[in-house]
Amino acid sequence: MKIKTTPLSSGIKDFTNTVLSLPARFGDVAKASDKQAPAPTELFQVNKVAASLHPKTQTLVVEKVEILTDDFKCYTLKAKDGKAAYFRAGQYLSFQIIIGNSVCTRAYSIASSPKDALNGIYKIAVKRVDDGFVSGWILDNWKEGCIASAYAPEGTFVYEPLRDAKTVVGIAGGSGITPFLSLAKAIDERTENLNLILLYGARTEKDLAFKDELDTIAAANGSFKVVYVLSEGKQKGYEHGFIGADLIKKYAPENGDYSIFACGPEAMYAFLRKEVEVLGLRRKFVRFEMQGVSKMTAKKAGLTDETCKVTVIDRGEKCVIDGKCDETVLTALEKAGIAIPVRCRSGECGFCRSKLVSGEVYIDDSSDYRRIADAQFGYIHPCCTFPKGDISIKIN
Ligand code: FES
Numbered sequence: 001m002k003i004k005t006t007p008l009s010s011g012i013k014d015f016t017n018t019v020l021s022l023p024a025r026f027g028d029v030a031k032a033s034d035k036q037a038p039a040p041t042e043l044f045q046v047n048k049v050a051a052s053l054h055p056k057t058q059t060l061v062v063e064k065v066e067i068l069t070d071d072f073k074c075y076t077l078k079a080k081d082g083k084a085a086y087f088r089a090g091q092y093l094s095f096q097i098i099i100g101n102s103v104c105t106r107a108y109s110i111a112s113s114p115k116d117a118l119n120g121i122y123k124i125a126v127k128r129v130d131d132g133f134v135s136g137w138i139l140d141n142w143k144e145g146c147i148a149s150a151y152a153p154e155g156t157f158v159y160e161p162l163r164d165a166k167t168v169v170g171i172a173g174g175s176g177i178t179p180f181l182s183l184a185k186a187i188d189e190r191t192e193n194l195n196l197i198l199l200y201g202a203r204t205e206k207d208l209a210f211k212d213e214l215d216t217i218a219a220a221n222g223s224f225k226v227v228y229v230l231s232e233g234k235q236k237g238y239e240h241g242f243i244g245a246d247l248i249k250k251y252a253p254e255n256g257d258y259s260i261f262a263c264g265p266e267a268m269y270a271f272l273r274k275e276v277e278v279l280g281l282r283r284k285f286v287r288f289e290m291q292g293v294s295k296m297t298a299k300k301a302g303l304t305d306e307t308c309k310v311t312v313i314d315r316g317e318k319c320v321i322d323g324k325c326d327e328t329v330l331t332a333l334e335k336a337g338i339a340i341p342v343r344c345r346s347g348e349c350g351f352c353r354s355k356l357v358s359g360e361v362y363i364d365d366s367s368d369y370r371r372i373a374d375a376q377f378g379y380i381h382p383c384c385t386f387p388k389g390d391i392s393i394k395i396n
Pocket of ligand 1: 341342343344345346347348349350351352353381382383384
């Protein structure tokens, strides 16, 4: 094989040319403008479009408040500048809310359809929860005309045709109905292509929210079916009891070719996880939407409401705040008015990632989404981490 070599004379020529061009280059540098180069978001059209469709934060105005059931309200929110970030059915909005000295972030699944976002509109529904801090505050304070600040939609509780079966059996409990309502609307508007069989559980008929809307979509669209399941009393036209393996088998395709999507309270998940196991579905066909990590998780792990000290190191500055072993590290930060980036509050998104410097913590397997390297090198997601005693963490 012949090896091609560069003649020596051409190398000398290149060197000479470079040396000769130096004065002109220095001249260009001296004449150069000291104005900062535009950010890629301003420079390229594709980035401009992406930034307008997915702004990092949004200012929303409460346009309408509807009472759904006792302590469950639906809020129609309109983007102040008329442009709401687009989303996929099943995603959520995280709101940043300041209550007294606490800076809190809470995620609420979007109940409206992705098409509504193109008209600057979102709908979310908020239910009062026992010992809930923010939900109660929203229900008592958000009125028409109020301003709310939200991040762009996020979340992975979405239908993926490459992963999920063509038929999804949706299981909703309480406020967990909202992502399914969005999905049903998206099916009806043909922005999603799947069959959805929804099993919607509530205590009584009057606890069922959005029933008329769900019934209207089901009557008009063969790809969506809804079955209501009441846990109290007997009533014609409803299933009764709790949603478990038998009820799923009754409505799911007989050939077993389906995915399960579940969204509801922690108590429902505790029951449902065991029931779903009986069905023997492959792991990828079972999806549980995370709804935050609560005291129930801490209790399961034997943690009590014992107090502890959390030392917070923020870019070299240190402060010591109060914590509780049955409350997450994020709750301690929020109560102390220390803001860190937060979205899902369920361990999934990684926005709150912080370094555990010292002390012992508890992280439940069901909410431990850390990368293996992060877990090895002592990083934690404070939103799903409970202190077992005094700890020290580095934030930001
Ligand atoms: S806020 Fe998402 S992981 Fe903590």
